[in-house]
Structure formats: structure tokens, C-alpha cells
Amino acid sequence: MAAASVMQPPAAAWQELHRICPVRWPKVSVRTDHTRHIAHLMVTPATVRPVCLWLFGEAGYHFATLVAEEFDGTWHLTYVFYDPASHGWAYVELRQPLAQTSVISIGDTVHAADWHERETEDLFGLRFEGHPKLGEFVLHENWPEGINPMRKQFDARAPFAHHQQKTVWEPPTIVEAPGAFIMPIGPVYSDFAESAHFVIETTGEDMLRVLPRFFYKYRGVEKIAEGQTTERVLLLAERFSGSSAFAHGFAFCRAMESLCETGVPPRARVLRSVFAELERLRHHVAVIAGICASTGLAVAQAQGASLEEDLLRLTAQVCGHRYLFGVLKPGGLTLAPDARCLDLLRERAHALNLRLEKLYAGLRYSSSFLDRLEDVGLIRAEVVKAFGLVGPVARASGGAADLRKLFRYGAYEQVDFAVPTETQGDGYARLRILFQEAAQSAAIIERLLDDVPDGPVCAEVIPRAGAALGFAEAPLGATFHWLRLDAAERVQRYRISTPSFRNWHAFRVAVEHFSFQDFPIVLATFGLSNAECDR
Amino acid sequence: MFNWFYTGLKAGIRTTPYPKKADMAPGISPGRPRATRLDAQVAEALTMRCPTGALIKHQGGVDVDYRHCVHCARCRRNTGTQVMDWSQDYDWGVLSAHAERAGHRFRDIFGRSLHIRFLDAGACGACMSEARQLNNPYYNIHRLGFFITPTPRDADILLVAGPVTDAMRIPLQKTYAAMPEPKRVVAMGVCALSGGVFGPSFISAGGVADVIPVDVLVPGCPPPPLAILHGLLLAVERTMPSRLTTHAAETEA
Numbered sequence: 094m095a096a097a098s099v100m101q102p103p104a105a106a107w108q109e110l111h112r113i114c115p116v117r118w119p120k121v122s123v124r125t126d127h128t129r130h131i132a133h134l135m136v137t138p139a140t141v142r143p144v145c146l147w148l149f150g151e152a153g154y155h156f157a158t159l160v161a162e163e164f165d166g167t168w169h170l171t172y173v174f175y176d177p178a179s180h181g182w183a184y185v186e187l188r189q190p191l192a193q194t195s196v197i198s199i200g201d202t203v204h205a206a207d208w209h210e211r212e213t214e215d216l217f218g219l220r221f222e223g224h225p226k227l228g229e230f231v232l233h234e235n236w237p238e239g240i241n242p243m244r245k246q247f248d249a250r251a252p253f254a255h256h257q258q259k260t261v262w263e264p265p266t267i268v269e270a271p272g273a274f275i276m277p278i279g280p281v282y283s284d285f286a287e288s289a290h291f292v293i294e295t296t297g298e299d300m301l302r303v304l305p306r307f308f309y310k311y312r313g314v315e316k317i318a319e320g321q322t323t324e325r326v327l328l329l330a331e332r333f334s335g336s337s338a339f340a341h342g343f344a345f346c347r348a349m350e351s352l353c354e355t356g357v358p359p360r361a362r363v364l365r366s367v368f369a370e371l372e373r374l375r376h377h378v379a380v381i382a383g384i385c386a387s388t389g390l391a392v393a394q395a396q397g398a399s400l401e402e403d404l405l406r407l408t409a410q411v412c413g414h415r416y417l418f419g420v421l422k423p424g425g426l427t428l429a430p431d432a433r434c435l436d437l438l439r440e441r442a443h444a445l446n447l448r449l450e451k452l453y454a455g456l457r458y459s460s461s462f463l464d465r466l467e468d469v470g471l472i473r474a475e476v477v478k479a480f481g482l483v484g485p486v487a488r489a490s491g492g493a494a495d496l497r498k499l500f501r502y503g504a505y506e507q508v509d510f511a512v513p514t515e516t517q518g519d520g521y522a523r524l525r526i527l528f529q530e531a532a533q534s535a536a537i538i539e540r541l542l543d544d545v546p547d548g549p550v551c552a553e554v555i556p557r558a559g560a561a562l563g564f565a566e567a568p569l570g571a572t573f574h575w576l577r578l579d580a581a582e583r584v585q586r587y588r589i590s591t592p593s594f595r596n597w598h599a600f601r602v603a604v605e606h607f608s609f610q611d612f613p614i615v616l617a618t619f620g621l622s623n624a625e626c627d628r
Numbered sequence: 629m630f631n632w633f634y635t636g637l638k639a640g641i642r643t644t645p646y647p648k649k650a651d652m653a654p655g656i657s658p659g660r661p662r663a664t665r666l667d668a669q670v671a672e673a674l675t676m677r678c679p680t681g682a683l684i685k686h687q688g689g690v691d692v693d694y695r696h697c698v699h700c701a702r703c704r705r706n707t708g709t710q711v712m713d714w715s716q717d718y719d720w721g722v723l724s725a726h727a728e729r730a731g732h733r734f735r736d737i738f739g740r741s742l743h744i745r746f747l748d749a750g751a752c753g754a755c756m757s758e759a760r761q762l763n764n765p766y767y768n769i770h771r772l773g774f775f776i777t778p779t780p781r782d783a784d785i786l787l788v789a790g791p792v793t794d795a796m797r798i799p800l801q802k803t804y805a806a807m808p809e810p811k812r813v814v815a816m817g818v819c820a821l822s823g824g825v826f827g828p829s830f831i832s833a834g835g836v837a838d839v840i841p842v843d844v845l846v847p848g849c850p851p852p853p854l855a856i857l858h859g860l861l862l863a864v865e866r867t868m869p870s871r872l873t874t875h876a877a878e879t880e881a
Contacts, residue, residue: 242830250830252828280799281748285760287753288747310748310750311831312791314826328679329826332754332824332849335753335755335757336754338752338754392636395639396639398760402764409654409656409658414701415758415850428701459631624750624753625753
């Protein structure tokens with residue numbers, strides 16, 4: 094890093110990688126896909142680590158996802174990176190025989206890949222050499238060692254009877270101060286909370302160490318998708334995370350469309366972005382209501398919850414479903430709302446946004462409320478970079494990456510908007526980001542509805558074998574869906590990389606060393622979904 | 629603070645008239661398909677189109693099995709002129725065979741005050757969001773004597789969503805065991821009824837009834853707040869049950 098910062102670093106746009114990489118690493122060959130803006134870097138086991146570290150550390154690429162596949166009798170590992178400067182992608186592709194189950198780890202530097210490696214180790218049995226903490230991550234202690242459900246020979250349909258195993262989980266402890274004890278929270282806790290477990294080590298007031306334990310809700314979505322039709326997998330894509338169903342369905346459809354080179358009709362392009370923003374607006378309002386609830390501000394919570402219900406009803410009136418299930422299909426949309434419907438949406442979105450502004454104004458002048466948020470749950474800019482954080486959490490700490498802006502997919506090329514950013518990185522900054530993004534979503538809806546093109550809402554998709562990546566900016570941040578179809582139009586591999594998976598990774602950093610009463614507030618300002626993380 | 633007090637007062641009353649009167653506000657329910665008379669050919673095509681096998685073809689038309697219907701609307705959109713009828717109702721709660729056998733006099737004990745423990749056994753978030761709406765000013769279940777409690781020790785009803793994942797099986801059993809008798813279990817959402825799109829599989833059970841006894845079933849993906857409320861009212865015998873499969877199937881079968 095030091096040498097690179099002294100010299101001017103070379104321009105490492107995705108188009109240039111085929112020139113740069115083979116010079117630095119003679120064994121790396123590069124193929125450039127100009128239609129999809131991808132540089133495929135074929136690496137060897139020895140070069141995967143230096144190439145990834147260079148992309149992340151010096152060339153300024155962001156880590157998107159790690160896709161492991163057992164395909165054609167070999168391991169296919171694809172480390173997906175994207176470049177916010179040149180708006181292109183670098184796929185670092187490693188192939189090795191199935192018998193070779195060790196890979197060199199990159200998680201120490203590309204910390205965003207840390208959990209991806211742990212997950213891959215747990216589900217595929219691939220060992221990441223040099224990783225400090227492998228084992229027992231997605232699958233808890235009662236799952237027998239050495240059985241890896243994502244391997245091809247494992248049957249996803251049959252019940253896997255292993256409950257006879259009597260196992261006891263003892264949380265590892267680190268704090269040795271006098272009087273230190275463990276405060277366990279979950280997996281069943283609070284009034285309405287998603288199942289997750291937090292082990293909090295403390296000597297009384299401050300949370301000295303927080304060990305979150307997730308994947309209580311692991312439903313094996315990636316595994317049960319295998320061998321299914323795309324029609325059926327779309328149901329899974331929409332339903333594994335109900336609070337951001339449209340965004341994930343959108344990413345899945347975009348993977349299909351990218352693979353099959355389908356052009357989405359202009360009317361569907363605009364309406365998809367409208368619906369995606371409607372979902373973001375509702376999602377953020379729900380998180381804001383949750384933050385008000387966590388601080389015990391009852392009237393503001395009631396106002397937020399009423400707004401949320403109004404948005405749910407509006408969504409049902411326009412799309413036929415309160416959570417936008419069943420609206421998407423590869424190639425476009427399943428429904429064509431008429432002009433009256435869209436006028437209603439425009440009018441109501443505007444009115445609801447005015448009410449949201451009033452709520453914001455009220456909260457900004459409630460000092461007892463702000464005292465609970467300010468300087469609480471700090472995330473510094475270095476953490477955003479190291480953990481590769483995404484979405485509102487990252488944007489509250491100076492990280493501005495937004496796939497809508499970077500890749501201008503769908504109808505986002507038609508609207509001009511600025512990505513709101515804050516630098517304080519505390520709970521209040523996250524609240525401000527949520528309000529700004531919600532207002533912006535309402536504005537984008539209004540602007541897009543000014544001019545909705547006529548025409549069909551769905552194009553025909555002609556399925557073909559192969560693999561492609563679909564992505565979208567979900568309400569909580571960037572989501573990446575990797576889809577591989579076989580010749581029989583069945584799904585062979587479906588990999589979902591979600592913003593909650595990414596951001597939960599850093600939750601520990603935000604909450605440690607604050608006191609107990611801050612815990613629910615930091616939890617609420619993160620606003621993450623366990624269903625989205627656990628899949 | 630006075631400002632919030634004033635804001636709260638100014639907001640007025642928004643609460644639904646349900647269960648005294650039906651609430652017909654637009655968007656209150658996604659609706660669901662109902663038994664429909666159709667030509668044999670169309671019935672065949674629609675049954676084939678259903679991705680979850682919720683449609684049952686018989687001689688006069690098509691019936692719906694609400695244990696599997698995720699109202700994806702594929703039997704309603706882009707299918708031609710004949711489609712499934714769609715009902716916009718929400719009183720979807722059903723008593724299970726277990727509840728009918730048990731025959732607690734729940735109404736006498738809990739008719740006026742009922743404490744509910746919510747449990748997420750692998751739900752996607754939409755079911756939980758709909759359950760959470762019950763506390764918002766539109767539904768405000770406190771007016772009916774329903775309270776959400778954070779502890780199973782105080783709970784009379786266990787409201788469960790999700791297909792019951794492997795890791796949630798023991799927490800679910802322990803939560804149920806920690807509740808004092810008499811108690812009832814309400815399973816909400818298609819996942820909790822049949823596993824939905826996720827189960828049964830290597831990691832999910834085929835619904836809550838695989839793990840603990842269930843008394844009331846509320847179908848839907850997700851069931852809207854009033855459907856959950858209907859299920860809760862049904863658990864304390866304050867309303868009449870709906871059906872899990874539509875009528876015509878019974879006469880045909």
C-alpha cells in the first residue's frame with residue numbers, strides 16, 4: 094500500500110485489466126466481456142490471494158460476493174468485485190479438482206469476504222487456509238461435522254434426521270475481569286423480534302464483548318432452489334426476505350435477463366424502479382418507527398406505524414399485494430397498472446412524504462430522543478471500508494456506494510438524484526439517512542410517474558444454459574444474486590449475497606463498549622433483517 | 629414533549645371497526661383465490677400454472693387448498709379471459725382438529741384478557757411485519773383485551789410464524805413448555821401451516837404442527853393483520869372459523 098500511494102497507481106478500469114494483470118502475474122489470463130462490462134480473471138491457487146488483495150487494496154475495487162460451485166466435477170470459485178470508478182466488474186475465477194478442498198483465505202485483508210469464507214467452509218467443506226475462525230457458523234453445534242449440505246450428493250428434499258444428537262453449546266468467553274458475567278439475549282426475545290442470539294459479556298453496565306449468533310432461520314434457500322424451475326425459484330427469491338421482497342425478486346430477474354440477454358420493455362423498466370422505490374420508502378418508514386419504539390417515544394412510533402400501514406395499503410391497491418409478492422417475472426412485470434392506479438400512487442406518495450417530513454421535523458427537535466441516538470453505535474469510515482458495509486449503515490459513515498447510481502440499471506438512468514451521505518456514523522446519522530432516502534424515494538416515484546412510457550410490460554425470456562449475476566440496491570443495501578441454469582432450464586446454483594449478511598458482520602463493532610440500554614437502539618438504527626442474513 | 633402530546637391528539641382515531649363491523653378499506657387485504665366454476669380445459673391450465681399445487685381441479689371447476697396458496701396471482705393474471713375468482717376478505721382463521729378435540733372453555737377464561745407471545749420460527753419478515761401492525765393505531769388490539777408479552781411465562785397464546793427451521797425447533801419446544809396451562813398455539817402464514825415454499829426439507833419442518841400441537845391455523849402469505857386478528861379471536865372462541873379448503877372439493881371428493 095505504501096509503495097502504491099507514493100507512485101501514482103495505474104488506472105485499473107475493468108477494460109484495462111486484461112493488459113495489467115498478465116504483466117503482474119504471468120499465470121493469470123483475462124477475458125473481457127464488453128456487453129456485460131466484466132473482466133474474467135482466470136487465476137491459479139497461488140495467484141488468487143495476490144490478485145484479490147490487489148483489486149481490493151490498490152485498484153479500489155469493492156468486494157461483492159464469493160460464489161462456490163461444484164460444477165462439472167470441479168470446484169468453481171468466483172470472487173466478484175466491482176469498480177465504482179469505471180462502473181465495471183472483475184470476476185476472479187479459480188478452478189480446482191474436487192479432491193482439493195483447501196483454498197487460501199483472503200478474509201484477513203478483504204474483511205468483507207470473512208463471513209463468505211466461513212459460510213462456504215460450513216456448507217461446502219472447503220477449507221480456507223489461514224482463516225482464524227472456521228467451523229460452526231451457519232450450521233449450529235447439533236449438526237454433525239463433515240456433512241456439508243451444499244454438496245451435490247446431499248439430498249435437499251429428504252428430512253435430515255440428526256436431532257437425536259444431544260449437544261450443549263457453551264459460549265466461548267474472553268472477559269476475565271472480576272465480576273464478569275454473560276448476559277444472553279435470544280433466540281426468542283422482545284415483543285416482536287427475529288430469532289437471533291446475542292451473548293453479551295459484561296461486568297455490569299458496559300457491554301465489553303458482544304458475540305452475535307445467527308442462522309437460527311437458515312432455511313437452505315440456496316440448496317432447495319437447486320434442481321427447481323426458475324418459476325419456483327422466483328417464489329423463493331421473493332419470499333426469503335419479505336421486508337425487501339421486490340428488491341430480491343428484482344435482482345433474481347435481472348440475473349435471468351442478463352443470462353438470457355432479454356431486453357425489458359421501457360414501461361416495465363420504469364414501473365419496476367417505481368415499485369422498488371415504493372418498497373424502499375415503506376421499509377425505511379418501518380425502520381424509523383422501530384427506532385422511535387426502541388427509545389420509547391410512543392406518539393412518534395404510532396405516527397410512523399400509521400404511515401407504514403398507509404404505505405402497505407397503497408402498495409396493495411397498486412400491486413395487489415401488501416409486500417409486492419408476485420409482481421415481478423423475468424422479462425418484466427405480471428401486472429400492468431392503469432393510469433388511474435398510477436395517479437393514485439403519485440398523489441398518495443406525495444401526501445405521505447409530507448407527513449413523513451412532519452415526523453422528521455418533530456423528531457429533530459425532541460432532545461430527549463436525540464440524546465439516545467447521538468454518539469451511540471459508532472461506525473467509523475475505516476470499518477465501512479474493511480467490512481465492505483453497504484446501504485444506509487455505510488452511507489451514515491461516509492461510504493457512498495449505491496448500485497442505483499453506480500450502474501444506473503433499470504430506469505435509474507432517467508432520474509437524477511444524489512446519494513445522501515453523512516459522516517458521523519452514529520445512530521442519529523443513520524436515522525437522518527433513512528429519512529433522506531425515504532424522501533428521495535418518494536421524489537423518484539413522482540418523477541418517474543411523470544412520464545411512464547406506453548407499451549407491453551413483459552418481454553419473452555428464452556432460457557439458456559449458463560451463469561449470470563443479477564444485482565439491485567435493496568432497501569438495506571447492495572444485493573447480488575448469482576444464477577446458473579442448465580440446459581433443461583433448471584437452476585443448478587443460486588447464490589444470494591444480501592446486505593444484512595454484510596452489515597451484521599460489523600454490528601458487534603458498533604455496539605461493543607456502549608452500555609446495555611443502548612443495545613436495542615443500536616439494533617433498531619441498524620434495522621437489519623435476520624431472514625435476509627440467514628436465508 | 630407537549631408538542632408530541634398535541635400531535636397525538638390531533639391525529640384522531642383511525643382504528644378499524646372490526647370485529648364489530650367488517651372493514652372494507654382498500655388495501656387492507658391482498659385477497660386470495662376462491663372456488664371457481666371453470667371449463668375443464670381452463671381448469672386444467674390454471675391448475676398446471678399454480679407453482680405450489682394449491683389449486684385442485686374437479687369436474688365443475690377449481691378448488692383452493694389454503695395450506696399451500698401463497699397468493700402469487702398466477703391464476704389471476706396473464707391467463708386469458710377465464711381466471712380464478714378473487715375474494716378480498718380476511719377472516720381466514722381455521723380451528724385445527726386438535727383444537728376441536730381439546731375443547732378447552734377458552735372463552736370463559738381468556739375472553740376479556742389474553743396475553744400473546746410471538747415466536748419467529750424462520751419466517752421471512754412479512755408475517756412478523758403484519759403481526760407487528762396489530763399494535764399500530766389502525767388495529768390496536770389492546771382495545772380487545774389482547775396484549776403482546778415478551779415472556780412465555782405470562783403467555784396464553786403462542787403465535788408462531790415460519791416453517792420451523794432446524795435451529796428453532798428446540799427454542800419452539802422450550803417456549804411452548806414454558807407456557808402455563810391452559811394454552812393455545814396459533815400458526816400464522818403458509819410456512820407455519822405446511823412449510824410453504826421452504827419446507828419440508830433437510831433443514832425445515834413442514835410447519836408448526838410437526839413440532840408442537842397447533843389449535844388455530846391462519847393461512848396467507850402473509851396473512852394481513854385482520855386475518856391474524858381473526859385467528860386470535862377464534863382462539864378465544866369469539867368468532868366463527870373459516871375453512872382450509874373450499875367447499876366444492878368436499879362435495880366432489
